[in-house]
Amino acid sequence: MSERRQSLNRREFFSYISVAWIAFGAACANLASLAFRYSYPNVNFEPEMEFIAGTPDVYEEGVDERYKNGYGVWMVKLEGKLFALSNICTHLGCIPNWLPAELKFKCPCHGSGYYMSGINFEGPAPRPLERYAISLNAEGKIKVDKTKVYRWEKGQWDHPNSFLSV
Amino acid sequence: MRELINYFADPIRSFPAVCVLFYLMMKYYRVVGTKKFLYWSLAFIIPVSIWFAIDPNFFTILILPDNIPIIILLVAVGFLQWFTFYKAAQNDARIEEGLGPLEGTPENREKVWSWPNLVYTELFMIIAATSFLIVWAIVFKAPLEEPANPTWAPNPAKAPWYFLGLQEMLVYFDPWMAGVVLPGVVVVGLIAIPYIDTNPKGNGYYTIAERPVAMWGFLFGWLVLWLYLIIVGTFLRGPNWTFYGPFEYWDYHKVVAEYNVNLSEFMWIKWLNTAMPENMFVREILGIILSLGYIIILPPLSAATKYGKMMIEKVGMIRYYIFIVLLLLMMSLPIKMVLRWLFSLKYIIALPELELNL
Ligand code: FES
Numbered sequence: 001m002s003e004r005r006q007s008l009n010r011r012e013f014f015s016y017i018s019v020a021w022i023a024f025g026a027a028c029a030n031l032a033s034l035a036f037r038y039s040y041p042n043v044n045f046e047p048e049m050e051f052i053a054g055t056p057d058v059y060e061e062g063v064d065e066r067y068k069n070g071y072g073v074w075m076v077k078l079e080g081k082l083f084a085l086s087n088i089c090t091h092l093g094c095i096p097n098w099l100p101a102e103l104k105f106k107c108p109c110h111g112s113g114y115y116m117s118g119i120n121f122e123g124p125a126p127r128p129l130e131r132y133a134i135s136l137n138a139e140g141k142i143k144v145d146k147t148k149v150y151r152w153e154k155g156q157w158d159h160p161n162s163f164l165s166v
Numbered sequence: 167m168r169e170l171i172n173y174f175a176d177p178i179r180s181f182p183a184v185c186v187l188f189y190l191m192m193k194y195y196r197v198v199g200t201k202k203f204l205y206w207s208l209a210f211i212i213p214v215s216i217w218f219a220i221d222p223n224f225f226t227i228l229i230l231p232d233n234i235p236i237i238i239l240l241v242a243v244g245f246l247q248w249f250t251f252y253k254a255a256q257n258d259a260r261i262e263e264g265l266g267p268l269e270g271t272p273e274n275r276e277k278v279w280s281w282p283n284l285v286y287t288e289l290f291m292i293i294a295a296t297s298f299l300i301v302w303a304i305v306f307k308a309p310l311e312e313p314a315n316p317t318w319a320p321n322p323a324k325a326p327w328y329f330l331g332l333q334e335m336l337v338y339f340d341p342w343m344a345g346v347v348l349p350g351v352v353v354v355g356l357i358a359i360p361y362i363d364t365n366p367k368g369n370g371y372y373t374i375a376e377r378p379v380a381m382w383g384f385l386f387g388w389l390v391l392w393l394y395l396i397i398v399g400t401f402l403r404g405p406n407w408t409f410y411g412p413f414e415y416w417d418y419h420k421v422v423a424e425y426n427v428n429l430s431e432f433m434w435i436k437w438l439n440t441a442m443p444e445n446m447f448v449r450e451i452l453g454i455i456l457s458l459g460y461i462i463i464l465p466p467l468s469a470a471t472k473y474g475k476m477m478i479e480k481v482g483m484i485r486y487y488i489f490i491v492l493l494l495l496m497m498s499l500p501i502k503m504v505l506r507w508l509f510s511l512k513y514i515i516a517l518p519e520l521e522l523n524l
Pocket of ligand 1: 089090091092093094107108109110111112123124125336
């Protein structure tokens with residue numbers, strides 16, 4: 001028994017291995033935190049979340065595309081209501097196009113189609129386009145707030161903030 | 167003639183046609199796997215492809231830099247598939263005579279050293295592949311487009327060519343299903359093959375007769391559900407992801423009337439003539455029952471059949487059930503596609519409130 005050379009007894013072995021595991025765990029945690037930080041970029045080119053969209057009288061009946069490229073919003077005036085429609089497809093987040101001839105929004109990715117109101121009727125989209133909060137500010141200008149969304153399937157399109165009566 | 171091909175290329179018609187072709191090919195693989203068949207089909211395919219390519223509309227799609235890998239893929243897959251059949255037909259004929267597969271003959275069992283035999287081949291392949299890629303990069307310029315813009319998407323917006331099958335799948339499914347669950351199941355299923363499939367037959371030699379289930383199942387998934395969908399997604403989907411025949415001009419204003427309906431709407435409004443119930447689970451009850459039935463009732467049911475009993479005896483309970491569930495999940499894709507085409511069915515279960523749709 002005493003002849004067997006033992007460079008490491010059981011207790012030492014366990015203390016080494018605990019140090020090793022702690023170091024390994026710390027390294028992994030560090031890496032994970034870096035990866036997490038990486039998902040929040042320093043500069044963000046995303047469109048503003050809030051913007052002023054002129055006065056209600058500039059809009060004609062139908063879909064207005066002037067805020068689509070800058071802010072990702074269609075201003076739609078339909079049956080006495082003015083609302084701000086999101087331009088993000090509810091299927092997988094592509095950007096649909098407005099086809100004036102066919103009076104529908106059509107997604108280039110998998111072919112979902114939406115009526116002017118944003119209701120989906122063809123293709124795989126599971127629910128209608130979302131609407132953003134819209135209100136008049138003190139000067140009578142329209143303020144669109146993209147941080148608040150109103151979803152049809154949750155019955156939120158009747159919410160007073162989801163449209164302007166015009 | 168072109169009109170006719172355009173008409174038949176529509177997935178509604180071409181999918182069954184591809185399935186029938188697949189069936190014939192697998193059934194008569196001994197005819198397919200002959201040199202004579204190869205020459206005859208080449209004599210047929212080459213002029214036909216030239217005739218396809220001289221069409222200006224098809225040609226413009228064909229030579230998109232993105233699509234050239236698919237052409238290479240098609241040629242390679244066609245040849246390798248034939249080669250498999252050729253070898254398998256030979257082996258199966260030998261096995262019937264009691265001779266054993268060609269790969270098992272003494273002269274083919276001889277062993278060689280991996281160095282230099284394997285390593286040299288690998289080195290050579292590395293050099294060949296690298297030079298191929300360099301030439302490729304010089305000849306075909308990467309299409310540089312304008313900077314990414316979160317409020318605009320190209321039309322049609324296409325995934326890389328190897329993902330076009332997935333993108334085509336997304337037309338029929340919720341992103342969760344076609345983007346996460348089904349691809350996950352494919353990957354897990356492929357990983358699971360060695361554990362499920364413990365049958366030593368077919369190890370190291372080509373055969374079809376000895377491994378019918380494995381060959382039919384795998385090739386159906388690969389050729390019909392993956393490659394065919396890639397072809398559709400590449401050549402037959404144009405602006406707005408509308409279907410275009412191979413000779414059709416990609417007209418941005420092509421109008422296709424479509425109106426998709428959920429199963430729950432079929433049930434409550436069309437069949438029962440009432441309003442949709444408030445509670446979403448009551449609303450989707452039929453779809454929930456059907457889907458659960460599909461995945462929970464069908465496996466034991468299939469186990470009670472003659473084939474099921476036979477397979478359980480061979481591979482055991484657990485393996486059998488895993489296999490059947492994987493198979494059912496795979497078959498859910500064609501089932502859903504056919505339902506969409508026939509009944510404009512959108513979702514079997516539609517719970518947009520929970521972002522859950524099947
Ligand atoms: S992302 Fe719009 S249809 Fe799929």
